[in-house]
Amino acid sequence: MSEIVRTIEIKNEKDTEKFGLSLAKSLKAGDVVALIGDLGTGKTALTSYIAKGLDIKRRISSPTFTIVKEYEEGRLPLYHFDVYRVFDEDELFNIGIEEYFYGKGVCLIEWADLIMNILPENTKYIYLEYGNKEGERVYKCTF
Ligand SMILES: Nc1ncnc2c1ncn2[C@@H]1O[C@H](COP(=O)(O)OP(=O)(O)OP(=O)(O)O)[C@@H](O)[C@H]1O
Ligand SMILES: [Mg+2]
Numbered sequence: 365m366s367e368i369v370r371t372i373e374i375k376n377e378k379d380t381e382k383f384g385l386s387l388a389k390s391l392k393a394g395d396v397v398a399l400i401g402d403l404g405t406g407k408t409a410l411t412s413y414i415a416k417g418l419d420i421k422r423r424i425s426s427p428t429f430t431i432v433k434e435y436e437e438g439r440l441p442l443y444h445f446d447v448y449r450v451f452d453e454d455e456l457f458n459i460g461i462e463e464y465f466y467g468k469g470v471c472l473i474e475w476a477d478l479i480m481n482i483l484p485e486n487t488k489y490i491y492l493e494y495g496n497k498e499g500e501r502v503y504k505c506t507f
Contacts, residue, residue, distance in 0.1 A: 366506040366507075367506060368504045368505065368506060369505060369506060370505050371502060371504050372502070372504075372505065373495070373502060374495070374501040374502065374503060375495075375499065375500060376500070377406075377409065377499060380406055380409055380410055380413060383410070383413070384412075384413025384414040384416065385413060385416060385417040387414055387417065388413075388414045388416070388417020388418045388439075389417060391414070391440060391470045393440060393467070393468050393469060393470070394465075394466060394467070394468075394486075395470045395471070395486075395488065396465055396470075396471040396473065396483060396484050396486065396488065397414075397470065397471065397473065397487070397488045398477075398480075398483060398487050398488065398489045399411065399472060399473060399474050399476060399490055399492065400477045400490065400491050400492065401491060401492030401493060402492075405492035405493065405501060406492055407475075408424065408425070408474065410490070410492070411444055411472045412424040414442075414472060415438065415442055415444075418435075418439045418440055418470070419439050420435045421437070422435060426446050426474070427444055427445065427446045428446070431446065431447060431449075431450060431455070431456070431459055432444065432445045432459065432464065434469075440469050440470050441467070441468055441469030441470070442469055442470055442472065443464045443467075443469050443470070443471045443472070444472050444474075445464075445471060445473040445474065445476075446474040446475060447474065447475045447476065447479050448474065448475040448478070450478065450479065453479065453481070453482055456479065456482065461482070465483075465484050476489070488505070488506060488507040489506040489507075490504070490505050490506075491503070491505075
């Protein structure tokens with residue numbers, strides 16, 4: 365696993381939005397972003413701000429009944445994964461996860477710590493943690 369190279373102090377959801385919008389600008393085809401953090405730390409919220417930064421107008425909701433939701437209308441295709449309920453890696457190979465990884469879009473993966481073994485070498489990791497006050501978060505990034 366790569367090391368943490370920066371720590372971002374998030375004071376409120378507006379900061380999460382700013383971070384998401386700016387991260388979206390830097391993303392390119394083939395990027396894989398692993399979102400790792402406890403329930404409610406804001407993996408879906410951050411995904412929705414990254415999506416906004418990619419000019420995706422549709423509302424992002426968690427892919428509950430499917431492993432992945434695809435949004436093709438933005439600057440880059442966005443593939444939003446939630447692997448919380450994935451039972452084994454075969455399920456992911458069966459949906460063609462490698463084609464998503466090496467495809468024309470960006471993969472954002474909630475609960476990526478559960479599938480660490482199969483993530484590509486160039487994966488960007490964001491560890492999301494709760495801060496001390498309501499709305500506060502700490503993001504630790506490997507990029
Ligand atoms: N700074 C913040 N960044 C993101 N979300 C925040 C922040 N402060 C408060 N919130 C709230 O925390 C909640 C985060 O929920 P969200 O569904 O994004 O978490 P999650 O990590 O995706 O959870 P799950 O593990 O269930 O998928 C939202 O209700 C959001 O409004
Ligand atoms: Mg979520």
